[in-house]
Amino acid sequence: IGLRYAAAYVKGLLNMIEHPQYSYENIVIIVATSEGLSRAEIGRHRWAWMMPMWNMPREGFEKLYEKIPGPKPSFEEVWRLTGGNPGALASLYMVRWDIDKAIKNIITSKRLDAFTHTLSAEERKWLLEAVENPDTLLTKEKLPLIQKLIELNLIIDSITYRDPELWIDQPPPEKNPDLGIGKYVAWQTPLHKEAVRKALKEIA
Structure with missing residues (x-):
């Protein structure tokens, strides 16, 4: 439905629960999204309860x-x-x-070749560091870069807590550089991490 309507869609589902057209005994609505931006857009509202879901055990x-x-x-x-x-x-x-x-x-589906060419030399250096350790992105000057990576659905941030009750199914490991998982930030998959590495290498 797109980022623009994500919050409105969830709010509409809440209204359906609170003001139903028909009587019911119980109702549960679950909405899933794989887009990091929609998670932030929905999560800023008090009426949404967000739970991340990691990869399969x-x-x-x-x-x-x-x-x-x-x-x-x-x-x-x-x-x-x-x-x-x-x-x-x-x-x-x-x-x-x-x-x-x-x-x-x-690389082609996310247009990473074009994306990496728009980055400054310093930003490309930061991105290469993040390939090895995504937690290095968590500095004030790198926030715009983090936002771009979230928009491209390359990383997920705010994974600080690994309490099982805060996750659907099993949370990610505490930290695994080989899989691109940091304590606070992780690549969507190791393939995404390697795609960024290759895109950077090709313009070096």
Whole structure:
């Protein structure tokens, strides 16, 4: 529905609960979004309760991996590339496990080549540092860069707390540089992290 209408949509659902046209005994409404900007837009209102959902736990993801037919890379390699994200798994399968092609698909779909060219030399340096450790983005001067990365749905911020009750299913690990997970900021998937690395390398 787009960022512009995200908050209005959720508010409309609340109105449906509070002022129903028909009688009901119980009603629960769950709305999911994968866009970081809509999370912030909805979360600023008091009437929304936000709970993030991370990627699949390792055990469940391995069961999904085993369901995929045909030759495929080892589970450890697939886990390293996806971090348990089923969408990333599907994208790898669709390109017949061609990692370079999957990374290029992210670059072209998110126009990372154009994006990196708009950055200053200093911003590109910051971004390369964030590829290794996304928490380095959390400084005052880098806030505009964080916002751009959230707009492109490349990172997720505000993952500080790992209390299980604050997450749907399992929270992310406390910190895992290989998977692009920091204490406060994480890349959407390791493939996204590698796509940014490649885009930066190609203009160096």
